[in-house]
Amino acid sequence: MNFDPRFSGRKFASVGTRPIRPDGVDKVTGRARYGADFNMAGQLVGRVLRSPHAHAKIRKIDTSKAEALAGVKAVITAADLPDLTDGDAAMYDILDNCLARTKALYDGHAVAAVAAVDAHTARQALKLIEVDYEVLPHVTDVDEAMAHHAPLINDTVFTEGLEEKPVKPSNVTKRSQFGHGDVHQGFGHADFIVERSFKTEQTHQGYIEPHACVASVSSDGTAELWVCTQGHFVYRQHCAQLLGMEASKLRVTSSEIGGGFGGKTHVWAEPVALALSRKAGRPVKLVMTRDEVFRASGPTSATSIDVKIGARKDGTITAAEATLRYSSGPYAGAWAEVGAMTAFACYKLDNVKTVGYEVLVNRPKTAAYRAPSAPMAAFAVESAVDELAKELGIDPVEFRIRNAAQEGTQSSYGPVYGPIGIGPTLEAAKNHAHMKAPLKKNQGRGMACGFWFNFGGQTCTDLNIGMDGSVSLAVGTVDVGGSRASLSLVAAEELGIDYSQVKAIVADTSSLGYNDMTDGSRGTFSSSMATISAARNAIKTLRERAAQMWDISVDDVAWEQGHAVAKGEKHGNLGKLSLKEIAAQSGKTGGPIAGHSELVADGAGVSFATHICDVEVDPETGATRVIRYTVVQDAGKAVHPTYVEGQYQGGAAQGIGWALNEEYIYGKDGRLQNAGFLDYRIPVCSDLPMIDTQILEIPNPNHPYGVRGVGETSIVPPLAAIANAVSNAAGVRMTHIPMSPPRILAAIEAEREG
Template sequence: MSSNDNKWIGESTIRPDGADKVTGRATFAADSTMPGMIWGKVLRSPHAHAVIKSVDTSKAEAFPGVKAVITSSDIVDFPIDTPFPLGIQDMRWMCRNVMARDKVLFHGHPVAAVAAMTEAIAAEACKLIEIDYEVLPHAIEIDDALADDAPILHDWMEFEGKPSNIAGVLEHTKGDVASGFAEADVIIERKFTTRPVHQGYIEPHACLVSVAADNKTTIWSSSQGQFMVRAMTALLTGLSQSDIRAIPAEIGGGFGGKTIVYLEPLATALSKKSGRPVKMAMTREEVMRASGPTSGSKSVVKIGCKKDGTITAAEGTYWLQAGGLPGAPVRGAVGCALAPYDIPNGHTLGYDVVCNRSKVAAYRAPGAPIGSFGVECVLDELAEELGLDPLDLRLKNAAKEGTEAVHGPVYPVMGYVESLESAKAHDHYNAPLGANQGRGVASGFWFNAGGESSAQVNITEDGNVVVTTGHPDIGGSRAGIANICAELLGIDYKRVSVLIGDTATIGFSNLTGGSRVLFASSMVVTESTGKVIRTLCELAAKIWDIDPDAVDWEDGAARPAGANAGQFEPLTLAELAARANETGGPIGAGAQVNTTGAEGGFGTHICDVEVDPELGIARVIRYTVLQDVGRAVHPAYVEGQMQGGAAQAIGWALNEEYLYDKDGKVDNPGFLDYRMPVASDLPMLDTHIIEIPNPKHPQGVRGVGEVPLVPGLSAVRNAVYNAIGVRFNDLPLSPPRILDGLNVPEAAE
């Protein structure tokens, strides 16, 4: 689609959720109430690792005001020996994550829940539940979990024939790495670590659930997928999916962390037992202790180059913390690590390591920043060793159309090279630096995703448009869809109202995740709108008594075409809608598709930092994100995604980390000491949008939201090196670490 002819695609139109959000009218999960509603509260494990020997809820049940108490016996068990995948999750782990069964696996792991007349009564009753624990030694860090004498979290878990905390392994191989390294003139191998970090969504998990006497169940909750909520809750409570109506609330951030359930099945079980609607909301502390961050990691990365910079071989081995149950994002780490490069011989290998932390959840390009970090740091060092500009080294080896990636696919047309060339030509890359300042660059890749989406496009009787899709909007999908639908119909975007349906009012739609939503939902909206336009042309043809094929749709009206051109006055959308009943009935169409063709996305970041050499503080002073977005349907939202990803990367690189005390308990379960960047920590994050349309999408859309987190960790780290000459291979680059590094410069080598 040619961008120049567009009226709405490519415009930063006013976002449809804006007025509600700035005036406080938007309804988030914790805003729902019902008559007769009571409150649920979770009792959580005080131990990082323990066997549950017995649970006695009798005192809590007898406590005045308590209406229901549940334990693991109220949640459906999925036996360990029978895999039960649901999307990227497995219900064996989900059932044990929402409620510990025989063991608690992390401090904060749910062990029971109470519903009572007030939150305070529920909290008090939780204290009356008597649990007999046999406390076990715990393993928090990867090295603790991999040690010979490590406490084994699961007696059924074995690796290479021995009891182990390694839950699984994934690898990609291309060519022959040994011969590739033999051809190299320079080889650099380094070890890296990254810390577990939380998505930091501002809205804690919350839900309201009402189970009627006939099991008809309504769930209001904040999630990245109402259909995921329905499916998981049905499976975990034994209800059928047709009995559950899951209604998505406005979502206050997700970043992947709301692609699984925590509270919904508990509230459903409590509501079923008590006969009352039950509301549950996590505190920030509960979010930090018991919801899923992304993995901490350790890795070894080795890359070999010819003197001219041509990479001959690359190898990365990764260990990712899964938390108490399997499921670290190993695929993202080993798949994305080398994806930006055309590498003849490559090998990546990743281990999924369980440990006594909360089970990880998806976080924006899950695993990819971890995979990319070591690679982009080693490339920076190789460029210096070879006397090459770091962007030139990347350009020399950049993947392009036809490149076979180490993780398998052969790339179609895409704009990675353009991101590097744009970076090189950007005035940021060529601006002078002051004292204690440094500049770093890095690139990154994310797979993106297609999958199931449904849409319904209806024309109202007054000639306006209501579009319903099935995805919670966390990245601007409603605004993007309004632009696309208005463009196709040739009407003002304000006449298109985009809504998010619940599980009873729209067809199955997969999660909001994988940077898939605008890609997939605009495909079904385009198909639905096409059907509507065909109907409109048929109605006009009937009125004019000509052949429907002789009618064109242009600028919001049906126009006679061909031999009939100019014979009749055009009929507008409003005119046709007003005459719908006499000409054929309601106007509307839907589409339900398992979409394909979501191609990967690439980006390059430039970061400037200034380091205070006496305090060890690194501040980002300039930052530019350059990315191929396919087609920027709503540029302001696209920029917001690019900036948001970079901001999260900067936090991950500089200050964010979970701190544990000696008992295996999170010591910083709040925003005060879990230091995400605040607005004043960041400069304006500049964006440079590159548009190489995705040939497999009607509007050329590529996923945008996840790529911009990937390069940021190493861009910041490489900038710190450039500023002070110390290569840090362990994150975060907190002030004490930088100060230590400055005082022992040799330590970096």
């Protein structure tokens, strides 16, 4: 049956309610099993040896002493993970990141691994591995890495995307460009122009659960992997490819996941654990320490961004331009490209140009972090927009409203927008009580907008109806924050039954077709689409079975509020059959009743948010406190509004940490100096106020219920909103994130000295 994904404007019974999540009790009683909570009989403990150098040639690795230690069952190096990537450059980078092949490219780069009978023995074994390094010059700063004299991280890299092919290798892997119109001409029409340079430091997703997995490879070539991941099907593909296995022989089960935020979309330890298990012939459990998570999993990019925006006196922006440089770690990425796409996405612009540069540095490979690349671009652009509004003497909200993108606007990255929420979120912010609340001395208010694309992607779902009328929903998108609740609501809605009759689970890779990972805010968007499709398929079967039970034509059977209803006067006395009654008879009417769906969830609706923030800056210490925070965001349709609020609040809190505190600090030796939660300080409960939320619902026309993704956009505006608030409170424009007390004090002093 053809699935019609268009928005239908139905009245909801279950969707929009706030029931308790199906996985809730297990999570408050300690029963839920996360990555490190699973064990197998005979399992060994895996540990990884990491480079202490930011950049070094690996001359030789001698593992003989470690292998000789009693209790050590396997020691592996890159030689045990031979290159099977067959010219796939992206996969080769993943392989090299799992175990360094010829060079260690950052402090923390894995170079060898052991499996031993216990953790103590494994740690001893690591100390016995002798690595002969030739230390090379390194570079960790994004601007320094672009300089002519910078040490080359990979001498086979020649910048892509330049008009003329470069003759010399460089740390810039790629240049990308977006925009339309003529910015030169546009700036010519401007009465005011703001031009500024900004920097943001590298941050980590900071999920509380370190990466953890248990790998078990059998001698017959089959294998199992238990792992905390945002995408077990993708992990299966990558691991199978790197280890030379058939994907179907590797069964990957996703554990409960203790936070990911984009950071659990990449394999690091899993191929290593599988290789150790293969060599040792026993299951291997590999759990990263927090130090390893910071040093060797994927943080976000550090950036350096120049922005130029011009406007006429009447408040119309005439041209906007940005150059964005994003670090990608020692491997090629497309982070600046995404930043360049999102930078001006909130605005209706005749002349816009953005250029992105992907920059190699001796830091861990950059990974996605919630709306990856967008927060830094928004920080730079929204700071400049605020400054321009000030110069024009126009209220910053009003200025944004005047220039906001609308339905029909050609976005700065190309496509033409459908119905979008930037205008409505700005209007809601303008009318919010927060905007009118009085401020005290040393306090400032800031606001900013943010955009994120949202993704859809490949999705597969099974809906099985038991003979007792209860419904099992098996989805393949990992539940990172309540999607089993929202998807159960959707199944209940479509079938017309009660939420309590549905139980959603995340199926393993051998039980369901391929699913893309939970990223791009796609979990509820795409799996709800597949769930609706699967439910409609099940309803078709339910109608057929009812028709059979009544001995009438299926064309005369409709599905209404959880019941088959016979239509037409001739069937007037048949009444109706509930889902439960039909299910009870299924054994006699053709067997089990199920609905299946596999689709590519196209049409993810773009998402916009406006945030308002009040801060108090202590002019003596430079310490900043967020005293009030409001998030306004378009959800399309909030399936479970409490968890939508939670996404808004969580993104804002991460943004507050990024704006004020969090940063990777590297020493001159290229080593990370704050690889722990004590020195890399994420916001704690006493740092934050309540975070107010306002959900707008502008239906996504490409989803039956109007759902858009909601998970990521909330981290896009905070850096700028807080920077604008701090700038207003301190009386000086802040251009470097995080705005730690020393940076704020330095800015205040520089301003004072003029």
